[in-house]
Amino acid sequence: MKRAEYDVLIIGLGIAGASLAWKLSQSNLKVLAIDSKPWNRFGDKPCGDAISKEHFDNLGMPYPQGKELEEKVEGIKLYSPDMKTVWTVKGEGFEIDSPSYVQRLTKEARDRGVEILDLTTAMKPIIVGNKVEGAVLFNRRTNETIEAKAKITVDATGYSTSFRSKLPFEFPVTESLDDKDADVAYREVLNTKDEIDEYPYLRIFITQKASPGGYWWYFPKGPNKVNVGLGIQGGMGYPSIHEFYNKYVDYYAPDIDKNRLLVKGGALVPTRRPLATIVWDGIAVIGDSAFTVNPVHGGGKGSAMISAYCVGKAILNAFENNDFSAKGLWDANECYIERYGAKQASLDLFRRFLQRLSDDEINYGMNRKVIREEDLLEASTSGDLQLSTAEKAMRVIMALGKPSLLFKLKTVAEYMKKVKDVYKHFPEEPKDLIKWKHSVDSIILEFNKALE
Ligand code: FDA
Ligand code: PGT
Known part of the structure; x- marks a missing residue:
């Protein structure tokens, strides 16, 4: 040897x-x-293959260039399940050629x-x-x-x-990794029949029917090329991802030319x-x-x-x-938690809440601006869902007149804050890790119960 x-x-x-x-x-x-x-x-x-530009700036990493950069992204359009509400979130990013x-x-x-x-x-x-x-x-x-x-x-x-x-x-x-803490995701990259409308915008379609516990995406890689796919939550006994893909691809990507398929494949995404x-x-x-x-x-x-x-x-x-x-x-933990990990913990809870919502609740929530696009962006970039937002949301939801999971939004915001606070007190020494991990795990258990 x-x-x-x-x-x-x-x-x-x-x-x-x-x-x-x-x-x-x-x-x-x-x-x-x-x-x-x-x-x-x-x-x-x-x-x-979508990445926010901010990451490169924050870390001093080189921008993708030449062949590595397929398209400059200007923002994301988020579609409600009934397609009646579209939120546009502006922000610079890249569609890269990852290899x-x-x-x-x-x-x-x-x-x-x-x-x-x-x-x-x-x-x-x-x-x-x-x-x-x-x-x-x-x-x-x-x-x-x-x-x-x-x-x-x-x-x-x-x-x-x-x-x-x-x-x-x-x-x-x-x-x-618990199966339910992952999405199974699959995507194809294809040429399109016509030039894509507003191709610098990524499209995300929220739909529990066509992608339970995940979403469909349509990410243009230029005027005539698109990365299209979906994620579904693992461990739920859903039919195979291919079944969902084949059933709904014509609806979410009507302009793809299936004879010009460039790449395909799937993998797991920890969430x-x-x-x-x-x-x-x-x-x-x-x-x-x-x-x-x-x-x-x-x-x-x-x-x-x-x-x-x-x-x-x-x-x-x-x-x-x-x-x-x-x-x-040990300082690797402190650095990562400060830059991203604490936000992830808070979004882990938000994700559990979102995955339980029905398409009707999401349609209602987006249409009536129970949460506004700014709040969603704030939540997904910093991990903070403002309590005042949740309180305002309660008033809107009252008008719904029927019991709904959306009522729990205030509880969700409280727990998101609580778990972030626990991350602020990450142990200074490895010997205290187990005790700290128990406190995180117990918040998650408590939160799961509160959602039931
Ligand atoms: P990655 O899996 O890329 O690399 C691991 C490497 O380790 C592999 O090259 C493998 O060969 C090697 N390896 C494994 N075991 C080994 C061993 N024992 N010895 C030697 N080598 C070994 N993210 C994003 O930012 N924007 C997006 O748009 C998407 N979209 C998306 C769609 C789909 C369908 C999926 C499945 C995932 C995404 N993601 C994403 C997530 C993103 O792809 C993912 O987070 C990163 O590519 C992970 O990069 P890593 O380097 O951690 O792992
Ligand atoms: C609900 C569970 C979903 C599980 C998801 C599984 C799907 C797997 C498929 C993987 C596809 C990957 C797509 C990657 C998209 C990249 C988006 C992106 O770049 O987002 C930017 C940057 O975020 P960042 O965290 O990387 O960086 C932060 C900062 O720049 C660096 O400091 C931010 O843009 C957004 O966050 C847009 C919001 C996306 C929201 C996704 C949909 C969620 C569903 C919301 C439902 C709302 C309903 C509300 C009703 C009350």
Whole structure:
């Protein structure tokens, strides 16, 4: 068996792993980054490919350019189930060609000294004492087994969680995903028959009938090309996603040319709060594997980049202090929670509420502006649903004259605030993690009961 030693081993070169490799290539650390896929398929995963521009600005990541940028986005149009209400949310973003962008980050990282191995899979962790100290790899290009020792190993394996799930259960980063806390999503990219109307706007169709617990999207990638798909909640016993796709695609994407299909595929989207901790002794977890996706809109590329940024900073710190333990990496949690994690926890609750609403309630709510588009945007960007908004909403709902889940909006807003407050008191030391996690879990249980 071949043996090698590194400072950092990154497993997975999707947007999360590639962003981290790119960031660490600016340091003097000896880094190895691997992926099971061949080079030309890095970053190639089923996705709607929409990212807000703000993420690149906030993190100092390079904008997608040339082939990497398929369309500049100017905003999102949100359609009610009966299509009678359309909310327009303005905001700059990109429709990217994800493989091109991820491969560009990876090439730049390699040019600055990061070693990259494609067709290489992490088979199992190396654990010494109770610390992760690297992984056993298999390289299909050379048919070699490699014992890769590393001071810090980073799991960026996406929704497969294929590395961290092999750790002993005493590692808190082994937390698994409940089926109901995920959406199954599927999309196709096709050319259209005619030029798309207002193609710089993404379209989101809310419909429990055609996508229970998720939504349909129509994301133009230019005047004649579109990414169209849907998500449905997992663990609910619904028919297969393909059944929904085939039944409703002509309704939500009437102008696609089915003879000009470019790509298709589906995957799971975690829709919950992040892992209670994204670091432990000798290990960090980023991207989908750490459940960093936005629970309400399912976008996870921007927040995968945030988790890579926070873990990157924590790694540099850990090397400065020569401490690779959970404690030495702990500031990754603080950074991620402040930038995105607390909002995710609050939106995890909002998502549970939205998934229980009927199409009639959503039609009513959107049409009568029970929540206004500004409030929804505020909720989905900061995780705050204002109580005053909820109180005003109560008055509107009273006029409905029949009992409705919408009545619970004030309770929802209260719990969203409550869980965010708990995240403000994230423990300063790893030893207090379990107690803190219990307090988060009990708020979620209480909230589920309150919705019944
Ligand atoms: P990703 O899955 O991209 O990468 C993981 C990598 O690890 C893979 O390349 C894999 O080969 C590798 N790997 C796994 N195990 C390994 C092992 N043991 N050894 C070596 N390599 C290993 N988000 C968004 O922002 N905007 C959007 O429009 C959408 N739309 C959307 C639509 C659909 C249909 C889905 C399913 C998802 C989305 N998302 C999204 C979510 C988004 O796609 C997702 O959050 C990110 O791409 C996740 O990036 P990661 O790098 O974490 O994982
Ligand atoms: C309800 C559960 C849904 C589960 C979703 C599963 C579906 C999976 C499919 C995945 C498709 C991914 C689509 C990604 C879209 C990207 C949207 C986007 O970029 O949003 C921007 C940026 O948000 P951010 O969090 O990345 O960044 C924040 C900031 O810029 C950085 O600091 C923000 O725009 C929005 O949030 C628009 C709102 C989208 C809302 C989605 C629909 C929800 C349903 C609402 C129902 C309302 C009914 C109310 C009635 C009372």
